Amino acid sequence: MRGPWIVGMLLTGVLLLGACGDPSSGPEAAPPSPVVPGASAATTHQRAPASPRVPAVGPRVLYLGDSLAVEAQKVLGQELRHGLNATYTGAPYSGTTPCDYLEGTGARSLVPDAAKAAALVRARHPDYVVLQFWGNAWVYTWCMDGITYDASPQRYFDRYRADLRRLTEQIAAAGGARRPRIVWVLQGPDPITPDRVRRVNEMYERQAAGSGDLVADAGRTVAPAGARYTWSQYLPCTAYEHEHTDYCTQPGRDRTALHLDSDYLHFCLAPTTSTPKPCPVRSPGILRISREITGVIRRAGPSAGDPRARPRHPAAGRRPMVE
Numbered sequence: 001m002r003g004p005w006i007v008g009m010l011l012t013g014v015l016l017l018g019a020c021g022d023p024s025s026g027p028e029a030a031p032p033s034p035v036v037p038g039a040s041a042a043t044t045h046q047r048a049p050a051s052p053r054v055p056a057v058g059p060r061v062l063y064l065g066d067s068l069a070v071e072a073q074k075v076l077g078q079e080l081r082h083g084l085n086a087t088y089t090g091a092p093y094s095g096t097t098p099c100d101y102l103e104g105t106g107a108r109s110l111v112p113d114a115a116k117a118a119a120l121v122r123a124r125h126p127d128y129v130v131l132q133f134w135g136n137a138w139v140y141t142w143c144m145d146g147i148t149y150d151a152s153p154q155r156y157f158d159r160y161r162a163d164l165r166r167l168t169e170q171i172a173a174a175g176g177a178r179r180p181r182i183v184w185v186l187q188g189p190d191p192i193t194p195d196r197v198r199r200v201n202e203m204y205e206r207q208a209a210g211s212g213d214l215v216a217d218a219g220r221t222v223a224p225a226g227a228r229y230t231w232s233q234y235l236p237c238t239a240y241e242h243e244h245t246d247y248c249t250q251p252g253r254d255r256t257a258l259h260l261d262s263d264y265l266h267f268c269l270a271p272t273t274s275t276p277k278p279c280p281v282r283s284p285g286i287l288r289i290s291r292e293i294t295g296v297i298r299r300a301g302p303s304a305g306d307p308r309a310r311p312r313h314p315a316a317g318r319r320p321m322v323e
Contacts, residue, residue, distance in 0.1 A: 056085070057085070057302070058080075058084045058085030058086040058087065059080075059084060059086050059087075059126075059127040059128055059297060059302075060086070060087045060088075060089075060124060060125060060126040060127045060128070061080050061086045061087070061088050061089070061126060061127070061128045061129075061130060061297065062089050062090075062091070062120055062121065062124055062126040062128070062129045062130065062180070063076055063077075063088070063089070063090040063091070063092060063130045063132070064091060064092055064101055064117055064120070064129065064130070064131055064132075065092040065096070065130075065131060065132035065133055065185070066092065066093070066094060066095060066096045066097065066132070066133050066134055066136065067092075067094040067095065067134075067266065067272075067276055068132055068133075068134055068187075068265075068266065068267070068289075069090070069092035069132045070092045070093070070094050070276045070277065070278065071266060071267065071268040071276075071277075071278060071279040071283075071286060072132075072267070072278075072279070072286045072289055072290055073090035073092055073278050074090075074278035074279070075278075075279070075283075075286050075287055075290045076088075076090070076130075076289075076290040076293060076294070077090055078290075079287075079290045079291055079293075079294040080294055080297070083294050083298065084294065084297060084298055086297075089120065089124050089126070091115050091120060092132070093110050093111050093115070093276075094110075094276035095110055095136070095140050095141055096110050096111060096133070096136065096141055097133055097135065097136035097141055097143070097144060097160075097163070098131070098133055098160070098163040098164055098167050099141070099143035099144060099159075099163045099167075100141055100143050101115075101116055101117040101131075101167060102116065102117070102143070102163065102166055102167055102170060103116045103117075103118050103119065103170055105143050107142075108142040108143050109141070109142065109143045110141050110142075110143075116170075117129065117131075117167060117170060117171050117174075118170040118171060118173065118174035119174075121171055121174035121175050121180060122174045125175075125178060126180045127180055127181070128180055128181050128182075128183055128214075128297055128300070129171055129180045129181075129182050129183070130182075130183045130185060130216070130293055130297075131167070131182060131183065131184055131185065132185035132187075132218075133185075133187075133200075134187050134190075134197075134265065135160065135187065135196065135197065135200040137149035137150070137156065137193065137196060138150075144159065145159075147159050149193065149196055153196070157199060157203070160200065160203060161203050161207075164203060164204070164207045165207065168182060168207060168211050168213070172211070181212070181213055181214055181300065182208065182211070182213040182214065183213070183214045183215070183216050183293060183296055183297065184204035184205070184207065184208050184213065184214070184215045184216070185204075185215075185216050185218050185219075185289070185293060186201040186204055186205070186215055186216065186217045186218060186219045186220070187200065187201060187218075187219045188218070188219035188222040188223055188231075188285075189219070189222075189223050189228070189229045189230055189231035189232070190231065190264075190265070191231035191264055192264075194229045194230075194231070197219075197229065198229050201219065214296055214297075214300060215296075216292050216293045216295075216296040217292065218288070218289040218292040218293055220292075221288035221289060221291075221292050222235070222258050222267065222285050222288055222289065223235075231264065232258070233257060233258060233259050233261075233264075234250070234255040234256065234257055234258065235255060235256060235258060236254055236255055236256075237251065237254055237255060237256045237284075238288075240291075241256055241284060246282045247282060247284045247287060248284075249269075249284065256284045257269060257284065258284060258285040259285070267279075267283055267284075267285030267286045267289065268280075268281070268283050268286060269281050269282075269283045269284075270283075
């Protein structure tokens with residue numbers, strides 16, 4: 001029975017994962033661009049009024065990534081603004097992988113030059129850069145030069161690791177004396193290639209450790225307890241979800257939906273569309289991911305622009321570790 005199930009899931013992936021990479025074809029045109037600097041209210045959320053529970057001086061946060069970030073960008077902005085009084089800029093692009101945000105890729109990228117990570121760091125001066133990539137494994141984005149996980153896993157991992165290092169270096173150089181801290185978001189389980197996601201997450205952890213940056217294990221919040229890389233469409237409702245009943249989709253069974261029946265990857269409980277956009281409905285998986293990212297930034301302490309800020313991690317200026 002396992003063989004037909006896997007085949008069915010692969011066909012579902014071909015039909016529905018175009019936003020994160022379509023294994024059946026390469027891109028013919030870049031997805032619609034989010035609004036980026038010169039920014040507008042569509043991507044930058046001003047700080048909320050301070051309250052006794054919210055810092056008076058909040059961090060500046062820049063959020064980049066693929067379709068998982070596109071669908072979560074609005075909710076993450078709300079969590080950061082309300083919980084940390086953050087100034088927030090979201091500029092994710094569907095179908096991307098880390099190399100798309102590297103400067104110097106020219107036309108071989110789904111991200112225009114003005115929206116590259118380093119360009120946005122120079123324009124926005126963020127304290128934190130949150131990077132969320134599922135790990136595009138197919139021939140979808142030009143910048144991967146045709147390297148795919150299926151055809152050559154080791155080449156894929158080698159290239160992915162090198163791109164993480166280059167992206168870290170470009171963000172650090174763009175920040176200069178005010179180098180932002182990077183938050184690498186660890187991904188949730190993948191029922192098709194669970195080992196690939198595990199290894200991608202390990203690369204994020206090693207990259208963060210080697211450069212004094214952070215990881216947010218958002219993937220843990222959408223995986224069963226004690227089974228970090230086991231995919232599940234439903235999980236038990238959390239205490240928060242019980243208290244906010246819109247987020248506990250099946251209270252009678254004490255469980256909530258993380259994915260639609262037709263889409264094992266995305267966490268938005270509305271169908272994906274040909275025009276990528278923030279998720280328009282309350283979706284427990286997106287909220288869980290956003291709250292975990294916000295918590296990591298909260299625990300990291302004051303922003304770089306705050307006079308109370310702690311010294312940078314001693315490894316922050318070093319060249320990242322390479323396996």
